[in-house]
Amino acid sequence: METGRISGAGHGARxxxxxxxxxxxxxxxxxxLxxxxxxxxxxxxxxxxxxMFYYLRVAQHIAAGEGSTFDGTAPTNGYHPAWMAISALLALGLSGDGLVRALLxxxxxxQIVQGxxxxxxxxxYTRPWVALSHTGFYLFNWRTISANLCGLETPLxxxxxLLVLSLLDRRQQCLGTPAQAAGLGALLGLCVLARMDLLLFSGLVLVWAWSTAILRDGAGAVRATALATVAGLVALAVIAPWIWASLSxxxxxxxxxxVAVDLLATVQLDPNESGSLAADVKRQVAWALHLLPDLANFLGLWPSSGPSTMLSILPSVLAAAAVATILVATVRAGRSAPPIAILCVIFVVAHMGYYLIEHRMILRYVLPSLAGFVFLVGLAMERALTAPDAPRRRRRVMQRGLAVLFAVALVSGLDGWRKGHGATRYHxxxxxxxEAATWVSGAHPGAIVGAWNAGILSHFADAVVVNLDGVINDDALAAMQSRDIDAYIQSRGISLLVDVPGQISLNLGRFGGGGEAGPEVARFGREDGREVVVREAQPPS
Structure with a gap:
């Protein structure tokens, strides 16, 4: 029997x-606020x-009619186009701190729209207190807040x-008419423009919509295929201007x-790479154990923010077990679950699986699938409350359990704030x-500065800042790929390198000719040992 929606007593109750x-x-x-x-x-x-400041700096160049560039010289397409469009529109009339706060x-x-x-x-599908409690858990979760306020494309x-899921849930027929299929395709195209990894989501939705149109809605295979093709072509038409711009x-x-992130993180599971497949798998497992505690914090399963040596295995196991339990319960519910619940299960598995296997499962990357997961948790609780054999005290037990999870998530959030853990653990x-940007502005105004973490410097330093990790600089990416970054530093006339000490030496060694940077000219640090240094750039040996 398929679960009916909670209908209440008419429009007034709703x-x-x-x-x-x-x-x-x-x-x-x-x-x-x-x-x-x-x-x-x-x-x-x-x-x-x-x-965030990569977006703002490129947006300022675009708004000034100088093209898609971070430093005014090297081209770049290293961003998600919809968020860049928003940033560029804001940059037309704002600058400085006002531009930063406007984008935030x-x-x-x-985030309010998400809620x-x-x-x-x-x-x-759920009673009011279940819907409210799960929405509140999501909205007031520090991991949600820090991901949405990090200044990047995550909230969009x-x-x-959620727009796509809501649209599919409201429709009696998944693809419906050609006009409805085109509307779905336009939304899927917007998903991709919001973040490129949602190509995966869009593809899954098209396959799910096609199969659902045949199996649930009774559409013939030919009609379902035609409608899915319409949706796919419209999605492609929405994406096409970006493809043309990126190629240009x-x-x-x-x-x-x-590509730059893959080079920096060396996470590709490719047996033909210089490292063995076993070594790459071991590296991915290490990344998972390092980052899964953040998921445990989000779910309210672990109170301490960040990994804690040997104990990092426990929150990782708890997080993985919790996700697997909800996903399996949803699949076992079968037709008693809403149709989009199965789509959410597929998306959570595919999205998180991609980042676990092929990348790094940083929480802001997987927040889109986590929003769908919160929906699945709410459905699972509603099923447990409405089960024929459910004891009367189950509601009270579940409410107390939710309160405990929220309290643990709150404690982990406060711990994260204390440690400087938000969208990343390196805040x-x-x-x-x-501080280094302020020093450069005073001691070397107008200097050409190179950095692997170049965003904050680009916004606050009175200098030309060149990105050296290739994320927002096509020329630097080419130099990294050819292991010639030190020659690139010299060719750009970079006089100062500003970054975390380990980043400078590590990246010059990995992507250069083995040379070292020049002498240190300034250092900024904290009592806990975190430091940022300014060093003179040195030509290749």
Missing amino acids: RRRSAWVLPLLGANAALL VLVLQPMPVMLGHFIYDD LVGAAL AMLHRLLSR AVVTV ISGVPLPNSR AFHPLTL
Whole structure:
């Protein structure tokens, strides 16, 4: 028997249920506004990501009519186009701290939209307190907040995924008419423009929609195929302008940043690489154990932020077990679960699996699938509450369990704030980079500065800042691939290198001729040993 939606007593009851979420959204909006109004060093030290300023710097060049470039010279396509479009529009009229806070406010507004959409999905299938509690758990979770306020494309990506899920859930027929199929295709194209890894989501949706149209809606295979083709072609038409622009800028259809990140992280599971497959698998397992504790923090299963030596295995196992339990329960529910629940299961497995196997499962990367996972958890709780053999005390036990999970998530969030763990675990370095930018502006105004973490420097230093990790610089990426980064540093006239000490020596060794940087001229540090240094650049030996 297929689960029916919670219908209430007509439109009035539904409106009252919707109104209950408004105070929750208002409180969350107030919290986000307080965070966005914090002093810049506080925001940098807790949730703004260095890469946010890659967007802002390129956006300023685009707004000034200077093209897609980070440093004014080298081209780049290393960004997600929809978020860059928003950044460039803001850069037309804003600059400095105002531009930073405006983009953060966009992220905050999109988080509120996420909460409203998640609540609406949940309230169609669960009782009011289940929908409210799960929405609140998501909205007030530090991992959600820090991912949405990091200044990158994550909040837009989550909203586009929830838009697609909401659209599919409201439709009686998955593909419906050609016009409806075209509308779905347009949304899927927007998903891809919001974040390129949602190509995976869009492909899964098209396959799911095609199969559902045949198996559930009774559409013939020919009609379902034709409608799915319409959706796919419209999605491609939406993406096509970006493909053309990317080819014009960098000669490739997808952002070069993904290639740079692979080079920096060396996570490709390719037996033909210099390292063995066994070594690559071992590296991926190490990354998983390093990052899965963040997922345990998000789920309220572990109170300490970040890995803690041998104990990092325990939160990783808890997080993996919790996700697997909910996914298996949803699959076993079969027709008693809403049709989009199976799509959510497939997406969670595919999306998280991609980052576990082929990349790094950083929480902001997988927040779109985690939003779908929260929906699945709410459905699982509703099934447990409505089971014929459910004891009367089950509701009370579940409410207390949710309260415990929220308390643990809150403790881990406070611990994360204390440690400088937000969208990344390296926020503590960001205020030091701000100090270095201020020093460069005073001691070497107008200098050409190179950095592997170049975002904050580019926004706050009175200097020409050149990105050296290739994420936002096609020329530097080519130099990395040819192991010639030291010659590139010399050719660009870079006089200073600013970064974490280990980053400078490591990357010169990995991607250069083995030379060292020049002497240190300034150092900025904390009592816990974190440091950012300024060194003179040295030509290749």
